[in-house]
Amino acid sequence: MSMYVNCSIAEAKNIADYKGVFILGEQRDGKIQAVTFELLTWGRGIADTLGCELSCVLLGDKINNMEEVILRGADKVFFIQDPVFKNFLPQPYSNAITRLVNEEKPEIIISGATTTGRTVMPLVAAKASTGLTADCTELTIDPETKLLLQTRPAIGGNIMATIKTPNTRPQMATVRPRSAKQSEIDTTRTGEIIVKKYEGSTIMTVEKFLEFIIDTTQAVSIEEADIIIAGGKGMKNAQGFKLVEELAELMGAAVGATRDAVELGWATYPHQVGLSGKTVSPKLIIALGIAGKIQFLAGMQTSDVIVAINKDPEAQIFKVADFGIVGDVFDVVPMLIEAVKKMKAKAIA
């Protein structure tokens, strides 16, 4: 216990001292992750509205291509470097970020609502005694107060709430992955890379990283996929569910599943969309044999385009769909597979 250091900001904070926007980048094996470039889009927009600097915080041992973060929109990169940061560990990550926040005093920090962001941001918020809003889909600046307005879906996406952090700093939010496009490279941009080396209690931890195992069964993770083909109980059995996988493979899509389909063992839990699974918002989701319980709809109704194929014309899924086909999935999907194959063949020819 003695190794765990509480970096909370005890002194009263002068809000006016806090300036600039931080985004929390992510790396794995030294490679900067795509979510970082989405955060640059968010951060650049907010920093330009406020007329302040945008900084990207990266933690790692060695990181390739840090200049790219500047070319894509950051004015500064704070690279907190130590072997302990090679892989994500909540303790040293949150201690180091909190220390940087205390030194640099940003008024806003944004991270991805990823497993890393949703773990480290609550720790930093608690250490800094400030507010944090989870899983935002919209961030704007209030024109009068200049406060960050953080909008997020709640209660299964049925209510949107706009939240602010008026009296403490920084104002912190995690944003849903894929809720912004990746920022473009602008080779004329310049900026500064600042390497931070912390010692002592900041980098000490009782947490020991053992290994990372790539999930080979999950060719495309559903949270990052542009297209998701999802199947439900209407696929009848594991054999029937293979149609979902076949269409997904053909379209370069990820496979999604309802809770029922996962509980029946047709798909594994990382594929589950919905309240007790993942929340996704791809460009396109095709729901096959899915009735559309709130459990499922809550996890996908913010998708750009929703297509539903179901034999029950009264199925709730059609209420949120842009395009619906009433029919037996075992008739319609094989036809769709043939049609997509033809379309692909034509595109190649």
Place this chain on the structure above:
Amino acid sequence: MKIIVLVKQVPGTDSVKLDPITGVMVRTGKDTIINPLDENALAEAIRIKSTHPDVTITVVSMGPPSAMKAIKEAIAMGADGGVLVSGREFAGSDTIATAKVIAAGIKKSGTFDLILCGERATDGETGQTAAMIAHYLNVPAQTYVSALEILEDGVIVRRTVESGFERVQVPFPVLVSVNKDISDTGFPTLSGKLRAKNVEVPMWANAELGFDKSELGLTGSPTRVVKIFSPKLSRDTIMFKTNGTTKPIDELLSFLVSKDVV
């Protein structure tokens, strides 16, 4: 070994329907359930107890007095006892204020080796209270855990992350938030139901926890809700019925091409 399981009482969702016009959630019953992922956490605690007989499981919940039902249900499923943190002065708390109060409830309930809870609740869906509680208890937090191995002096967790799994070793005491893969949920047992009937579950308000009022509820919450609105859910749906021809499929593909999604 002492395990604490955090449970939250949430509205049941299976009886919920969408209003077809407004797209707003309509609750057809007043049913409440234990947050499903907390049930998985409880099941994992019970699994650990089955191989480590010295384990005691205490359920801690914060909520209205009616949340006692969730605690009793957890005891019926295999927990040994529970504590309910409940009081009007806690109403309106955001995740920071909530985490402080739950952490105080845990501290007051005694020492612990392991805290288990669901990775998020199905109502608020913030998934940030667990890590904040760990901070206020000054213990490490491991999140999104799908498998847990108990060692002599700590745990090895397997975290399910975006592209795979991470294995991390942490000594006791530690807080672990879990996803659904951790354990299959169980059922109340006859002996459990009897225990639930007889076990006295204390209910602690701020009189027992002793916070300064300024730390609680809205005043203790750094965040403020500015407004709440209903998103437009119902879309203008183009509908086709299968009729033996390829027309619906052709229309679908040209629709997808027009939307630039294929």
